[in-house]
Amino acid sequence: MPSLPRLLPLALLPLLAIAGTASAQTTFDVIGPREYELPVGFEPFNVFVQYATYQDNGRIFNADGDRVDGSGSKALTGLSKYVRFWTPESNKKIGVAWEVIVPEVSIRNRRAPEGDRHISGIGDPLTGFAIWYKPSEKATLGFQSFVQIPTGTERVSDTNWKNLSSFFWDWRMGDKFGWTGDAGFVWQSRRDSGIQPGLTLHTNNRFAYRASQRLEPFLALDAEHTESNDGLPTGWAVDAGAGLMVHTFDNQSITLRYSTSLDGKNHSVNDSFNLKYAYVW
Numbered sequence: 124m125p126s127l128p129r130l131l132p133l134a135l136l137p138l139l140a141i142a143g144t145a146s147a148q149t150t151f152d153v154i155g156p157r158e159y160e161l162p163v164g165f166e167p168f169n170v171f172v173q174y175a176t177y178q179d180n181g182r183i184f185n186a187d188g189d190r191v192d193g194s195g196s197k198a199l200t201g202l203s204k205y206v207r208f209w210t211p212e213s214n215k216k217i218g219v220a221w222e223v224i225v226p227e228v229s230i231r232n233r234r235a236p237e238g239d240r241h242i243s244g245i246g247d248p249l250t251g252f253a254i255w256y257k258p259s260e261k262a263t264l265g266f267q268s269f270v271q272i273p274t275g276t277e278r279v280s281d282t283n284w285k286n287l288s289s290f291f292w293d294w295r296m297g298d299k300f301g302w303t304g305d306a307g308f309v310w311q312s313r314r315d316s317g318i319q320p321g322l323t324l325h326t327n328n329r330f331a332y333r334a335s336q337r338l339e340p341f342l343a344l345d346a347e348h349t350e351s352n353d354g355l356p357t358g359w360a361v362d363a364g365a366g367l368m369v370h371t372f373d374n375q376s377i378t379l380r381y382s383t384s385l386d387g388k389n390h391s392v393n394d395s396f397n398l399k400y401a402y403v404w
Contacts, residue, residue, distance in 0.1 A: 148176065148382065148393050149325055149347040149362055150309055151289065153202070155378040155399060156331030156341040156368050158303045159293035161255050161263045163218050167209040171402050174202035178395040184387035186356065193391065196232035200246075203227070217256045218265075224249040228279040244276025251287070261295035267305075282315040289325075304328040321350030321357070331368070339368040343382060349390075360387035366397070374403040 153174055178200070183193040206222040226246030233240060248271070255265025271285035289307020296302065309323040324347065331341035343364035351357040366380030378399040384392045 148178070148395060149327070149345040149360055150287065150323060151305060151325060151327045152343070152345040152362065152382060153397070153399065154303065154305065154327050154329060155366065155380070156301060156303060156329045156339055157293070158329065159255070159263050159265065159291045160295065160301070160303065161218055161265065161293070163257055164210055164215045165208070165218070167207065169404055170206040170208065172204040172206070173400045175398045176200045176395050180391060181394065182392040184360065184384070184390045184392060186389055188386065188388045190392060194232060195234050196230050199229045201227035217254060220253045222251065226275070242278045244279045246279050247271050247273050247275040247281055263293040265291050267291060284312040286310045299333050301331045301333070302328065318353045318355065320355055321352035323347055323349040337370050339370065341366055341368065343380060345382070356389045358387070358389035360390040360393065361385045362393045376401050
């Protein structure tokens with residue numbers, strides 16, 4: 124069985140930050156460095172991850188790509204995730220994971236009408252799998268697919284089904300540098316309002332440097348593009364960020380990151396602080 128430090132990145136398989144009114148981040152931008160540095164041939168184990176994001180919705184990109192005033196709301200979102208990892212007995216050269224994620228949402232807006240200034244609840248839960256293999260000792264390639272189920276609290280649910288599927292990779296470049304990333308899509312069914320959002324394409328990349336045993340700073344680059352559909356316009360955004368992964372213990376880590384939008388159109392401006400805590404047992 125590989126050591127816990129090698130297993131810890133498995134805890135960080137990505138997911139949609141939160142859908143609907145609370146979201147300004149691009150799809151899957153919760154990933155961190157070493158997100159997909161995944162082993163094969165290991166004994167089954169469990170992971171719990173708690174994510175937290177504070178987002179300022181003060182600015183949006185309009186149809187001309189200009190930054191204009193947004194809703195002014197402040198969103199605090201959480202994601203509680205349980206994951207089970209194992210290697211199939213039939214093929215020890217691949218790894219498999221299944222996870223369940225429950226979002227928590229709190230939105231405050233002093234400009235909103237009375238009764239709408241504080242909206243909170245449980246978001247639409249997600250569940251799905253990931254499968255991967257290692258073409259070489261320093262590389263990982265895989266595929267993941269998640270379903271988001273419209274059973275969240277009424278005020279924060281998107282009221283539609285989603286499928287989030289993507290390919291992912293990790294490349295260890297020597298002992299210090301690493302590149303982890305993904306590329307995929309989000310398909311959505313029709314909402315209760317009768318509107319069906321267009322297909323979203325996204326990619327996420329993390330470039331990290333292992334400065335010491337405990338500290339790993341990194342740069343983040345995220346992008347997504349959503350097609351127009353049912354009267355909703357085409358929208359896109361390119362985000363960048365900087366963060367630090369702290370390898371606190373063999374079976375735990377904390378990742379901090381700030382993210383902001385570089386450019387976009389018909390999209391919220393990302394202005395968020397992100398925290399991630401992972402525990403492996």
